[in-house]
Amino acid sequence: MILRHVTIDCAEPYELARFWSEVTGWPVSGEDSPGDPEVLVEAPAPLPGLLFIRVPEDKTVKNRVHFDWMPDERSRDAEVERLLGLGARVHEDHRTPDGLGWVTLLDPEGNEFCIERSAGERETT
Known part of the structure; x- marks a missing residue:
């Protein structure tokens, strides 16, 4: 399949x-x-x-499935800023002071998706 x-x-x-x-x-x-x-x-x-x-129908509840994206050309934080510039909005910020974590964003229609740390960021921690 x-x-x-x-x-x-x-x-x-x-x-x-x-x-x-x-x-x-x-x-x-x-x-x-x-x-x-x-x-x-x-x-x-x-x-x-x-x-x-x-x-x-309008979206009324949290998505049951969502995307988790890992940037390949920039850092997590740079990717979040790029996506905010495209029209995404921050829903929940799960970044921690030690550099770990992720950010949950909303697309223009309110669908949740996450941006994780890049592979390069994962190698340094």
């Missing part, structure tokens, strides 16, 4: 896909456009794509 997509319910698929495209560096499918009810962010193989689907 192959995991093809991770599907995320949302109000504005194209706008949320554009946010996640900026987060990941993965492209929005050339077959998708503003107003489409489903929009795909294409991940490099063998990773699953991110599929955003319009639903009528």
